[in-house]
Amino acid sequence: MRAVRVHEYEQKPVLEEVPDPVVTGPLDVLVEIDAAGVCRTDLHIVEGQWQDKSGVQLPYVIGHENAGTVREVGPAVSGTAPGDRVILHPLVTCGLCLACRSGDDVHCENSTFPGINTDGGMAELMLTNARSVVRLDEGLEPADVAALADAGLTAYHAVRKAVPLLPAGTHVVLIGAGGLGHIGLQSLLAMTPAEITVIDRSQRALDLAAELGAHHTVLADRSQVDSALDITGGRGAHVVLDFVGEGGTESEGVAMTRDAGSYFVIGYGGHVDIPTIDVISREINVIGNLVGSYTDLVELMALTAQGKVSLRTRRYSLDEALDALADLDAGRIPGGRAILVP
Known part of the structure; x- marks a missing residue:
């Protein structure tokens, strides 16, 4: 063969x-x-x-x-x-x-x-x-x-774990609307009532996310953290799903996570570096996903x-x-x- x-x-x-x-x-x-x-x-x-x-x-x-x-x-x-x-x-x-x-x-x-x-x-x-x-x-x-x-199974698995954290009135930020992310978005829409913001550096990917049903889309143009915080009233998202996991999205994802919220690492290649005092004082969760x-x-x-x-x-x-x-x-x-x- x-x-x-x-x-x-x-x-x-x-x-x-x-x-x-x-x-x-x-x-x-x-x-x-x-x-x-x-x-x-x-x-x-x-x-x-x-x-x-x-x-x-x-x-x-x-x-x-x-x-x-x-x-x-x-x-x-x-x-x-x-x-x-x-x-x-x-x-x-x-x-x-x-x-x-x-x-x-x-x-x-x-x-x-x-x-x-x-x-x-x-x-x-x-x-x-x-x-x-x-x-x-x-x-x-x-x-x-x-x-x-x-790709779909990994995205679904992460969303499945996040579902109990996303009742009505919550907000989720999805970083990366590509191969995994657009499946994660559809899974979120099918399984949760949460408000969804999608961030990507590709306008074409964002257009697809909007077509699929994302409530907000944000172009990753170096102001994405501020934009996400503005959308969430300055508090950040209850859940951040990072489908990229490299190139700076690690720190940006944590910055977009509200206190007592959860940052899900799905994409990989980078490093998560959070001072332990921030983990404790903000009581945030970092969750790995296979x-x-x-x-x-x-x-x-x-x-x-x-x-x-x-x-x-x-x-x-x-x-x-x-x-x-x-x-x-x-x-x-x-x-x-x-x-x-x-």
């Missing part, structure tokens, strides 16, 4: 022929990839940011936002069959550790993460297991939902089937994978996601 593999950090990935993955375990599921999302994490992988955390042996296939059609299953698989159209939870989990048994499969003690620490889905085929497979409702196409497997659970993905697919969440996408062929990565890196995909369609 053809696959996009990283051979060396700080070097472009390579599209090449590699052996097909093979079903060997009782719960294995082999999926023909119909769509693979292109994520900023893929850029971070190429840059080497995940080298120490993943421990992956190069070369390997990237791609962790995957949907497609089941081709073959192991002998113990009963919940899906060849021909099913599916979206894949990004983690392959064991189901036996305490975290899995508690429903916190994101922190499975024995998980693998295709596209991060083992071969992923920027390829024609990918091997996963039955615990990762969510069958798609009629009317949902793999290319329309693939990026929800990570990808969501299998249950989160099922819930997100339900919202998607109801038409409450949708992706804005730009499609590329597998042959154009390096172009897709370059376009993402250069900011040429504002307010949406790049999708590889093998």
Whole structure:
């Protein structure tokens, strides 16, 4: 099969022929990839940011936002069959550790993460297991939902955690209305009555946010903190969701958080540096967010089937994978996601 593999950090990935993955375990599921999302994490992988955390042996296939059609299953698989159209939870989990048994499969003690620490889905085929497979409702196409497997799932997971903090009369600031942010915005609108301010450096992304239903939009032109404070009556937001997490949004997000409020870190690459006396005297919360659970993905697919969440996408062929990565890196995909369609 053809696959996009990283051979060396700080070097472009390579599209090449590699052996097909093979079903060997009782719960294995082999999926023909119909769509693979292109994520900023893929850029971070190429840059080497995940080298120490993943421990992956190069070369390997990237791609962790995957949907497609089941081709073959192991002998113990009963919940899906060849021909099913599916979206894949990004983690392959064991189901036996305490975290899995508690429903916190994101922190499975024995998980693998295709596209991060083992071969992923920027390829024609990918091997996963039955615990990762969510069958798609009629009317949902793999290319329309693939990026929800990570970007959407991560955004939804953060919003799901924020929901109890956002009853009627509260305000939430969303930093970054791109690939994750525009999904987070739709999730907020579907699940909370909060007033929503969206901040982005791209006017096109802000126009999309307004079209989707954001109550306020603010251009990141170095006056965004003041603008957000003005909108919130000088007090800041009850919740700030930072879908960027670098380039200064870390300090800006904290500055836009009201006393006793919560700053959610979703994007990454930067550093959160807050004097401890400010954490205590302002009684603010800093909340980390990883990808969501299998249950989160099922819930997100339900919202998607109801038409409450949708992706804005730009499609590329597998042959154009390096172009897709370059376009993402250069900011040429504002307010949406790049999708590889093998």
